[in-house]
Amino acid sequence: MNMPTQFASNQKKTMSTRVIADLCEKKPQHVKRDCENMFISLGLDASRFGHIYFDSMNRQQTEYLLDEELTMTLVTGYNIVLRNRVIKRWKELENYTKSVITQFQIPTSLSEALQLAADQARKIEQDKPKVNYYEKIVVRDTLLNATQVAQKLSISAISLNKHLEELDVYNRSIKRCRAFQQWFVDQELGLLKQTELGYSQPMFTLKGEAWVIEKLVSEGAIS
Incomplete structure (x- = not known):
């Protein structure tokens, strides 16, 4: 987290x-x-x-x-x-x-440090299937792009992105692609993911989707 x-x-x-x-x-x-x-x-x-x-x-x-x-x-x-x-x-x-x-307990001896390294390596190997499943299935199912969020609001992605720019959600200093402001990422409302074609795409978490809906409703942008 x-x-x-x-x-x-x-x-x-x-x-x-x-x-x-x-x-x-x-x-x-x-x-x-x-x-x-x-x-x-x-x-x-x-x-x-x-x-x-x-x-x-x-x-x-x-x-x-x-x-x-x-x-x-x-x-x-x-x-x-x-x-x-x-x-x-x-x-x-x-x-x-x-x-x-x-x-994260700090080792106090060489033997403890070596044991900690071995334990961490073993855990990484054990968790690989879980991580792969999370990346392929869970993340895909729980992250939404702007188009998907907009569809739920019955508005266009262009309209949604315009509202989000006004709410200072996107970092306008980055020109090559849309990227979230750091505060939006820090609050676990969204993150930047790489598509299968290698492009960077801002994705909303379910918490971020709820935040967007609440903000637009409260500001009268949608009813």
């Missing part, structure tokens, strides 16, 4: 204002404004939390990365449902981190 970059397990865990905005159904600039007001109230230097990223137009933008304490302080002023979403996301992060620590 790929966790958002804001949840990297090998560094201090943070949540970006863009992720908070998405969870709380608010505009990123409004969440940034709330952050800045919080920093002033707490006597904190906003520059300590600033992070630069590039938007779909390749323009440099700023967001804030908050630890759990500041995240909870920020969303205390939001309603219960929105706070609950953020709390659940932090729980997912904690569970993921514990899982990683459990699965």
Whole structure:
């Protein structure tokens, strides 16, 4: 399971204002404004939390990365449902981190390292049939291209892609093919797969399909 970059397990865990905005159904600039007001109230230097990223137009933008304490302080002023979403996301992060620590114990001796390498090699061999089945059957059945998602919405793929561009789903800086923005991939809403002809194609997960439908309905793009 790929966790958002804001949840990297090998560094201090943070949540970006863009992720908070998405969870709380608010505009990123409004969440940034709330952050800045919080920093002033707490006597904190906003520059300590600033992070630069590039938007779909390749323009440099700023967001804030908050630890759990500041995240909870920020969303205390939001309603219960929105706070609950953020709390659940932090729980997912904690569970993921514990899982990683459990699965990857660091060897303390040469014999342990050799045994770990042997165990991993054996497991890879054992899992090959499962991996092949997943790639050929499961992934094919659970990933959808834009045309398939559009068909379920009774609109054209061209129309759907136009809406997705407006929602900043696609990375416009990549010209050779359509590719998802990193935040869309990090939230497990889609990924880039290679077709049998060798072309790269953005594919939506079932979670991504549900996200697209919810977004377009909420924005009145479809009924």
